[in-house]
Amino acid sequence: MKTPKSWTDVYENTRFYTVSEAKTMLWSLTVVFSFLLVGHSVAQQTEVKIATYNIYFLDDGIREEREQNLQRVIRELDADIIGFQEINNPAALENILPEEYEIAMVDDPDEVQDLALAVRPPFRIESYRHVFPDPDYNDAFPRSRDLLQVEVGNHNLEFVVLVHHAKSRRGGRSHTDPRREAASKHIVAYIKKNLSGEKIILLGDFNDNPDDRSLNILEYGKFDARGGIDRIADTFLFNTTEELASKDYCSYGYSYIYENIEADTLALKVERTRRVNNKWRGKEYDFWDLEIKANLFDQILVSFANQGCE
Template sequence: MPSTSTIKVATLNLYNFVAPPNAFYEMENIYSRKQWQQKTQWLQRTLSEVDADIIGFQEVFSAIALEELVKSAGYPYFAINEPCVVESDYIHFQPSVAIASRFPMRLQSNPSFPSGHDYQFSRRPLHVSVSTSPLGELDCFVVHLKSQRPMLPEVSNSDDTLSKWLEEIEGSMQSTSLRQSEVLYLHQYIVKSKQLTQRPFVLMGDFNNNLTAPEFAPLRSTGRHRRPDSQETIAPYTFHDSWQLSLEQQCLAIDSNHTQPTEPITHFHGERGNRLDHILVSCEFCANHAYGLFNVVDYQLVDKHIVDPTYGIDDQGSDHALVCITIAERQQ
């Protein structure tokens, strides 16, 4: 078990992690034995390279295979949110999210929602409390929010281009609306959990959009509208971008005297890159915060497999970069 004064937390979308002869989404989507070997070997190498203490995963279909792999890599503690859906005994849908840890952890109840709201996540978040050293008890939330893919009808009566265009616009808006609702209820759940436990928290995963997107407004909020006096009360429950915090530690905080650093890219759609994968932390990890106890001292991006892949080694890995942060005790 780690005993140093720092810990590393990471997140990775595994991109259809399903062991053959099982399939993902369609009956023909089955890895060959060689492809599956390449995929698992890539993951083993990546875990060894990053050497994280806690890592969240998305797009997990074969949870047992993943658990066996991470345990062999030195992660004795493992949990998933819920099993994926299987049809015809081998076609897998609705992948799980998972977490592996070198520290003991306890699975918490799945997020509940405010009364009166009949609502379901597209993929239910995972909540565990981890007994770390030296940070003490830490709440970790792993998410895979709704993608930007349009929510189209399974059976369409439209044949012409104009009608399909209108369907796609409506479907895109529905996807954004669902992701917005997921963020709202997730934010409420995490804040109420912290209000009850007063534990620091880490929120990690594939958010499927940049943090500046309108649907993530709750995660950026620091006070009530036109009520600056509310900020002191709300401060312990605010969310903070680990990338920005790492810049501050490197004396590269964005201000009038500095050029804005280039935002990291964690996923490419064609030639267009975006930051979809995030690690947000509570105020306890902010160096200049009144409630700060720890510092985010490093932000690491493992992205060779998406920016400069090696054939036969990286091509079965993932279509997302791995994000890893290093957290250290604040020096007194």
């Protein structure tokens, strides 16, 4: 894996964890990266494992079997920082996380798909908030599923984590593309105006793969970026999952492929998934008619060193 000259260097030995909840139809992939974080003021280097996980409508009243399976998944992840999507309330996370984790979450009692971030020592949560609480942003960020900003630090390093859950493709990919692209434009504009020079990790469920326009807008910081396979290196945010897409790794849609599977884990690759995603970009189609429904929607992007506004 070629790494950028950024404040984070992605290790060659990137590890992938298949997340399965036994005897359910929820199959997901959580990708965990090892980052080398280098603070400007100290020579000491810190390794941190970061994950993103759309946990699918988690509430505090789930059945015992699912709760135990999720607890096992979290233990096996052994991640320092985990971004979550589709959380009903903080108690739901408290039931599955070890006590050492601290939770950042703006809880909306009327929302069942809130975002959250869990952090364990030596890292700590300094502050957190919604970035776009104004209802005018609800088209780009559905309902109260706002971008969550969390300041994280330890004695060596401070950085900003942005947790995102983009509009789904429900209702038609071509019809919903503008909403995901609008969200990316808002995020880019916000970073340029308010987080210039900060160390940033943007993670979550983007409901697009790394080749789609909404991700290319984030990777290049350009509102006019086009969809398609990258022809030049990322310049604004480095997408750590780009190479995974090129190898047909997936994180979504397994339940449509393996409806009767009995195994606890799944193959991480689905051949031709990237090709099929790119083939149907900008076209009208019925999701159920797709020969391959799996895709790589869960992603982690990081900022480059000395990033500033254009």
